[in-house]
Amino acid sequence: MTKMITRFAPSPTGNLHIGSARTALINYICKSKYNDSKLYLRIEDTDKDRSKEEFKNNILSGLKWLGINWDNEPQIQSHNINRHLEIANKLLVNGNAFKCVCSEEELNERRKKINSGDITSKKICISCAKNTEVQSLEKNYVIRIKIPIDNKEILEDVVQGTVEVNKSEIDDYVLVRRDGTPTYMLSVVVDDHDLGVNFIIRGDDHLNNYFRQKFIYEYMNWEIPTYAHIPLIHGEDGSKLSKRHGAVNLIDLKKQGYLPEAIINNLILLGWSPKKGDDEIIQLNNIISMFNINDLSKSASIFSYKKLDFFNNYYLRQEKNLELFINYSKSNINLQKYLDKDEEKLIRIFNIYKKDISKYEEIVNIAEIYFNSNFEVLKNEIFEQEFNKCFNNFLELINNIKDWEYDVINSEIKDFLKKNNLKFPIIGKPVRFLLTNNYNGPSITDIFMILGKVESIKRINKYKV
RNA sequence: GACCCCUUCGUCUAUCGGUUAGGACACCUGGUUUUCAUCCAGGAAAGAGGAGUUCGAUUCUCCUAGGGGUCGCCA
Known part of the structure; x- marks a missing residue:
């Protein structure tokens, strides 16, 4: 493919999720491999109740923060409702869709039978299409798509390979709701087509949707895009990554101080790896040249915060x-x-x-x-006699250091240890404790350098032998 | 439950029929060190189970088991 038109189409019903970010990332990487390719961003806000401006902004800023840039202005799906309805109407006129007035009870009844296996076809409405009275109604109906029951459908998916589904498994889903608004299933196809999207990369939770959506393309005589259904990311327990697995929104990771480079490096290594011998520490520009979506694994992988920590530590040290x-x-x-x-x-x-x-x-x-300018040692530690004996001399030594430089302090301490025939820990450990309330940590010279002479002496001075 | 997908060290993965099954994170051990760490060196650790195809299966096929996804007038 020379010109890859891709899109990332989140719904603004929550903050940008790690899993969605990965989908966006892979879209971005793929389109970046080919000249003249595009990545469009579309906000799918057809669920008016759950969509929020706040979430939309979070998604946009999260992508920007990661360095995932899209082409053109973000498209707002709800702005295209008339176009969606125009297509629904065409499908209706051409006999590829029908009006349905089944009540919730009727549908539930039918659904129960389908789920229990009493009925093999997934078609939920069997009577409305044939009912001329219903078909001539002006309002108070939903529009359902017509799906044949014979034979089967085959998808050649870039990631999933060949997937077959019997047409009887495909339901006559709703295109337009009773209130006259289009559903996601309709809008997504129309918008993708209108944008010229020819390569769809999305989570494999949409795999079944291919078999439903392809009929709109067919009925409209539109070219069907290439599909890549990428596996979802799972949490430690093997289920879809969600809130209970910890921080799963990008904004939370940002707040904790994770770096975009680390997150990207970590995410791209789920389901994909560089060629043998190549480093796993790999940045976006190299990922773009090395990554190939055909190499992506079909199986879901578990997100590891430990590995993220490793990458983040690596990058933040730079x-x-x-x-x-x-x-x-x-x-x-x-x-x-x-x-x-x-x-x-x-x-x-x-x-x-x-x-x-x-x-x-x-x-x-x-x-x-x-x-902390009111620093106090947490408890009254009792240090070894050896330390107590030389403490006052040590304090004096520190007091007498004129050039508060790392090398100077370091050699003064070394000389002091030598002169008094002491091993470092005798002095170092208690002093570190007096300075930081902790026996472990950086070298005491480093601590002295951070605190400065005045504060260092102030802290040590509180100790009375 | 039905349909679809998946199954190599604890985790992420390499292997495109013949390998001592490799690497990374995490873990353990030793060395360096002004403590802890860092750093360096080493170690333990895997083909879900069962049939078949084959001279030979982790690799191909089937079955079983386990896991996941989908089954809305949500997206």
């Missing part, structure tokens, strides 16, 4: 991404305060601790220790 940390700090209430107070200090903390964290959010608690 010098070039320091700016992202600063931007993040501006958007985080706690870090914002520290940034205003002493940007240099916050950056120093970040640079020393970045190897230990998997997301920016973790810096909040760390920074709190260093920015």
Whole structure:
């Protein structure tokens, strides 16, 4: 295919989900491989009750944040209702659709029989199409599509391969509701056709919809696009990724301090991998050249936050991404305060601790220790005699350091240890505790550098032998 | 329940009939280190089960089991 016209068509009934983001990502990657290709964005808001402007904005900004750009202005599906109805009318006139007045009870009754296996055909309305009275009604009806029952339909899916379904399995679904509004099933086909979409990449929860939607294309004599139904992402328990699996909305990951690069790297490795020997750390421009949708696995994969953490740690450690940390700090209430107070200090903390964290959010608690001007040691630790003996001398040593530089402090401490014939932990551990309330952490020289001379001495000085 | 899809280390995956079944994350061990970490080196860890096709099956076919998806006047 030389010109790939794709689309991402979310419904604005919730924030941008990791799974949807992956679908958008794969669409973006595929279209980016070919010149003159397009990725359109369409907001499918035909469910008026659940659609919200707020969600639409969240989706747009989430995609932008990830670096997934679309062509043209986002299309709003509800703006095309008249066009959708025009097609419904054509189908009706051509005898490819019919008016139906079945009551909810009748439908439920029939559905029960279908589900229990008493009836083999999925067609839910059997009488209205033949009823001329119903067909001449002016209002108060739904429009259903006509689907034959003979033989079977075959889909050659780019990802799923050949899929066969008997026509008897395909239902006479609703195109236009009783209130005169078009359903998703109608709108999606009309809009895709009008946009010239020729390659549809969507979640495989839509696989069955192909067999329903293809009839509109056929009846209208429209060219049927190529389909790629990609497997869904699952949570740790193997079911469709959802809220109970943790943060599944992009906005939540952003708030926690995950990087777009890490999320993209993580997502693309679900169901796909680079060729043998190639690095799994891989960025968008390389993914675009290496990725091929034909290689995508058919089976669903489980989303792992641990692996995301690995990638995020990798990317946030990179010098070039320091700016992202600063931007993040501006958007985080706690870090914002520290940034205003002493940007240099916050950056120093970040640079020393970045190897230990998997997301920016973790810096909040760390920074709190260093920015707390009323710092108190948590408990009255009793240190070893050896430490107590040399404590005052050590304090004096630190007091006498004039050039508060890493190398200077470092060599002063080393000399001190040598002179007093001490092993590092004797001094280091208690001092680290006095400075940070923690026996583990960065080298005490690093801690001294973060705190500065005055605050460092203030903290150590509180200890009385 | 019906229909469709899936099934290689705990997780993500490689393998396009012949491999000591490879890698990554996580985990464990050792080394370096100013503690914890980082870093480096090593380790444990997999073809759901059963038939067939074949000289030979993880790979092809079928059955079973397990998992997932769909079954709305939602999208």
